[in-house]
Amino acid sequence: xxxxxxxxxxxxxxxxxxxxxxxxxxxxxxxxxRIAYAGPEAGLPDSQCSGVETVDLEERLVTPGLxxxxxxxxHGGDRAHEFELRLAGASxxxxxxxxxxxxxxxxxxxxxxxxxxxxxxxxxxDRLISEGVxxxxxxxxxxxxxxxxxxxLRAARRLADERKVTVxxxxxxxxxxxxxxxxxxxxxxxxxxxxxLPAVAEEGLADCVDAFCxxxxxxxxxxxxxxxxxxxxxxxxxxxxxxxxxxxxxxxxARHGALSADHLEHTDEAGAAAMAAAGxxxxxLPGAFYFxxxxxxxxxxxxRKHGTRIAIATDCNPGTSPLTSPLLTMNMAATLFRLxxxxxxxxxxxxxxxxxxxxxxxGSIEAGKWCDLAVWDADxxxxxxxxxGFNPLAAxxxxxx
Ligand code: DI6
Ligand code: FE
Numbered sequence: 001x002x003x004x005x006x007x008x009x010x011x012x013x014x015x016x017x018x019x020x021x022x023x024x025x026x027x028x029x030x031x032x033x034r035i036a037y038a039g040p041e042a043g044l045p046d047s048q049c050s051g052v053e054t055v056d057l058e059e060r061l062v063t064p065g066l067x068x069x070x071x072x073x074x075h076g077g078d079r080a081h082e083f084e085l086r087l088a089g090a091s092x093x094x095x096x097x098x099x100x101x102x103x104x105x106x107x108x109x110x111x112x113x114x115x116x117x118x119x120x121x122x123x124x125x126d127r128l129i130s131e132g133v134x135x136x137x138x139x140x141x142x143x144x145x146x147x148x149x150x151x152x153l154r155a156a157r158r159l160a161d162e163r164k165v166t167v168x169x170x171x172x173x174x175x176x177x178x179x180x181x182x183x184x185x186x187x188x189x190x191x192x193x194x195x196x197l198p199a200v201a202e203e204g205l206a207d208c209v210d211a212f213c214x215x216x217x218x219x220x221x222x223x224x225x226x227x228x229x230x231x232x233x234x235x236x237x238x239x240x241x242x243x244x245x246x247x248x249x250x251x252x253x254a255r256h257g258a259l260s261a262d263h264l265e266h267t268d269e270a271g272a273a274a275m276a277a278a279g280x281x282x283x284x285l286p287g288a289f290y291f292x293x294x295x296x297x298x299x300x301x302x303x304r305k306h307g308t309r310i311a312i313a314t315d316c317n318p319g320t321s322p323l324t325s326p327l328l329t330m331n332m333a334a335t336l337f338r339l340x341x342x343x344x345x346x347x348x349x350x351x352x353x354x355x356x357x358x359x360x361x362x363g364s365i366e367a368g369k370w371c372d373l374a375v376w377d378a379d380x381x382x383x384x385x386x387x388x389g390f391n392p393l394a395a396x397x398x399x400x401x
Pocket of ligand 2: 317
């Protein structure tokens with residue numbers, strides 16, 4: 001963890017999630033990886049600056065390091081062939097019901113092994129890092145048996161040894177029924193709750209438990225039972241909710257004090273209000289909306305009305321969102337969901353940190369937090385959301401490094 005004095009910066013701190021007006025002639029003092037001071041150079045505590053290496057940021061724009069708070073980055077194989085089926089008219093649900101979809105990635109993931117999973121995830125992680133990501137959430141959910149789910153979560157943890165990045169893991173054993181339990185839902189749910197979840201919790205492999213609550217996946221009752229067990233194990237929860245239909249997933253997540261509910265295209269006002277009251281973050285995933293050609297927009301107006309925090313993420317996964325660009329994700333969130341520039345930047349920084357339970361340590365440029373920064377060759381924050389396929393990142397610092 002490095003000590004460094006950054007000078008001559010235009011700081012977009014996100015300390016106030018609604019304010020993207022840069023602090024001109026700003027400075028950041030990092031001591032052993034944590035921010036000791038951030039603000040106008042005039043306010044620097046001189047006593048702490050002596051002997052610290054200085055970096056002249058030459059009036060560049062500086063935001064918090066970006067946080068991708070919803071990815072399936074670790075997985076085997078790809079689904080390009082299904083993409084062709086969809087181009088020929090098959091729907092995502094039809095392919096899933098015909099045994100394709102998630103289950104086809106399960107086969108590829110089980111045969112990849114832990115080392116293979118690390119190797120295939122690294123190029124995807126490097127794309128995120130190249131656009132300023134300093135924290136990434138990574139789910140399991142393509143193993144669907146204990147050994148393979150362990151392999152996915154261990155591979156995710158190992159990525160943090162291979163790159164200067166913070167990894168938060170989510171156990172998504174409740175992603176789909178594995179082929180061997182196709183006719184035994186109860187059997188798989190018991191295995192999930194009574195064997196896989198305790199093992200993953202005991203080994204510290206998961207920071208959170210996730211589930212896919214949908215007609216083609218798990219019901220609200222099944223998720224409720226699993227989440228009660230997760231909370232008894234002392235684990236946080238998050239939920240893929242109301243993506244293709246309104247099953248009341250958002251309200252279910254809120255009832256369990258979930259860190260986030262994600263997708264939410266079909267969430268109603270009761271769900272939005274319940275999330276706001278519970279502090280559950282709405283994670284919007286424009287890549288999946290775009291890629292499966294969804295038409296139902298998530299209720300952004302209801303989230304704004306009730307004060308539900310909004311985050312955005314790539315949802316990088318081989319089936320519905322093969323997307324590894326947080327910058328394009330922000331453009332899609334603005335262009336498709338009509339989020340403002342400030343909402344997009346908060347959605348990829350401070351609100352994403354809240355969605356991961358990491359807001360004490362990152363997500364904004366404030367004293368006490370890790371010195372996670374993205375430095376941009378851009379004059380206005382809007383340039384980070386406006387462009388498609390252009391990367392103005394000049395430098396990235398992770399805990400001051
Ligand atoms: N919703 C999604 O869009 C992804 N998972 C989920 O719960 C799809 C994952 C896949 O199709 O591989
Ligand atoms: Fe997802």
